[in-house]
Amino acid sequence: MKKHEIRDISLAPEGKKKIEWVKNNMPLLSALEEEFKKEKPFKDTKISLSVHLEAKTAYLCKVLAAGGAKMSVTGSNSLSTQDDVAAALADEGMRVFAYHGATDAEYVRHIELCLEHKPHIIIDDGGDLVEMLHDGRPDLASEVLGGCEETTTGVIRLKAMEREGVLKFPMVAVNDAKCKHLFDNRYGTGQSVWDSIMRNTNLIVASKTVVVIGYGWCGRGIAMRASALGARVIVTEIDPVKAMEAKMDGYDVMPMAKAASLGDIFVTATGCKHTITVAHMLKMKDGAILANAGHFNVEIDMAGLEQETAGKTEARANIMGYKLSNGRTVNVIAEGKLVNIAAADGHPAEIMDLSFAVQAMSALYIKKNHKKLKKKVIDVSEEIDDVIARKRLEAWGVKIDTLTADQKHYLESWQL
Numbered sequence: 001m002k003k004h005e006i007r008d009i010s011l012a013p014e015g016k017k018k019i020e021w022v023k024n025n026m027p028l029l030s031a032l033e034e035e036f037k038k039e040k041p042f043k044d045t046k047i048s049l050s051v052h053l054e055a056k057t058a059y060l061c062k063v064l065a066a067g068g069a070k071m072s073v074t075g076s077n078s079l080s081t082q083d084d085v086a087a088a089l090a091d092e093g094m095r096v097f098a099y100h101g102a103t104d105a106e107y108v109r110h111i112e113l114c115l116e117h118k119p120h121i122i123i124d125d126g127g128d129l130v131e132m133l134h135d136g137r138p139d140l141a142s143e144v145l146g147g148c149e150e151t152t153t154g155v156i157r158l159k160a161m162e163r164e165g166v167l168k169f170p171m172v173a174v175n176d177a178k179c180k181h182l183f184d185n186r187y188g189t190g191q192s193v194w195d196s197i198m199r200n201t202n203l204i205v206a207s208k209t210v211v212v213i214g215y216g217w218c219g220r221g222i223a224m225r226a227s228a229l230g231a232r233v234i235v236t237e238i239d240p241v242k243a244m245e246a247k248m249d250g251y252d253v254m255p256m257a258k259a260a261s262l263g264d265i266f267v268t269a270t271g272c273k274h275t276i277t278v279a280h281m282l283k284m285k286d287g288a289i290l291a292n293a294g295h296f297n298v299e300i301d302m303a304g305l306e307q308e309t310a311g312k313t314e315a316r317a318n319i320m321g322y323k324l325s326n327g328r329t330v331n332v333i334a335e336g337k338l339v340n341i342a343a344a345d346g347h348p349a350e351i352m353d354l355s356f357a358v359q360a361m362s363a364l365y366i367k368k369n370h371k372k373l374k375k376k377v378i379d380v381s382e383e384i385d386d387v388i389a390r391k392r393l394e395a396w397g398v399k400i401d402t403l404t405a406d407q408k409h410y411l412e413s414w415q416l
Helices: 009-023 027-039 055-066 083-091 104-115 128-136 152-163 178-201 217-228 240-248 302-308 349-372 382-396 405-412
Strands: 046-050 070-074 095-097 121-124 146-149 171-173 209-213 232-236 265-268 288-292 311-316 319-323 329-333 377-379
Touching: 009 055, 009 083, 009 349, 027 055, 027 349, 027 382, 046 055, 046 104, 046 128, 055 070, 055 083, 055 349, 070 083, 070 104, 083 095, 095 104, 104 128, 121 128, 121 349, 128 146, 128 152, 146 152, 146 349, 152 171, 152 377, 171 349, 178 217, 178 265, 178 288, 178 329, 178 349, 178 382, 209 217, 217 232, 217 265, 302 329, 349 382
Parallel strands: 046 070, 046 121, 070 095, 121 146, 146 171, 171 377, 209 232, 209 265, 265 288, 288 329
Antiparallel strands: 311 319, 319 329
16 A cells, blocks of 8 residues: 655655644643553554644644554645645654645545545545545445544535435534534634635725625634624525524625625635525626635635636735626635635634544544444534533633532422
8 A cells, every 4th residue: 555645755844843833732632642642542443534634633643643543644625735744744654645736636546545544434524535435435435433524514415325325334423513513613714714814815804894605603603703803794594593693693684696796705604505606706896805614615606707707817825816707806715615724724723622622532432332333423422522621621720610419400300
């Protein structure tokens, strides 16, 4: 088997510096690393991982390896892979198949190479490893005990597979854990999306009209931070309950067809395709900025835009200006790919500390319980959420109350 396919192994020292920085700001993973070193719970376990390959992900890989896992790693988006971080992991003996700017064909090859060691556990971000194990290389699925999925998009795909009865092994919906989506999707996405938009455009957010497409937990975080930065926020939604939430949170709510002519900056966060169409773009102001915060680059109709454009120009690094048939220009950040990681550094380390602690503990749950698990999408246990939350509070030096025996009895009794 091939050991790695990366850009340049000499970049490893810079990658190791990045990993060390995030390690110093990820107390939960650091504590797990110490536990895993002693207990070796993943001894003789092969793990294939496909997550945005940057420093925080690399530290998760090191934590799992400290527990005895034999790691095989790739990236879940070619633009989010950091070559120095990939080199750092390869330099430590891991199988690594990823480099920044890989073509679609190279990306697929890297997914397949990542699976060649016949993994026991899958850690996925968006569902491409699982799809390959079902459609492309089902022969490699026989030894898989189960896995974990990081994203809303990936969980949607897994639930579709479960409904159709084709899922070959149990998968834990890490995205749906409280310690993941309530913090990663809301606070992590909210901060990192605006970090990327601001650093790439060098424009002010205050006074602008921001259109947030989708009001799930990611959309909530994006809208909250845009409002805090001084923007007028418009939300578009298909779910009446979420639309009502957005309205009560103080935002304007309207159909995209109406919002298109009002926005200065548009951010998609739905997990669905073509939430911004060419018809919408033709209504937009000259110079409107488009960014996607969903996992795949299908939320903005980039194929339709390529056909519609009368010409395109790189306006700034990571920003492409498309001139439309009506003479106006729309500016797309990071090719319509995941803006906060394809054109920036992704979520803050402290946020990913929570998410990756859920990943590590869910992988351990699969290892210990796979024999009694059905081939379904499994919720993260309340016990895992509780342990992680308590450890995070402890790291902050925060203490909370506990129920007395009398209070516990009261809450568990139907007789007052």
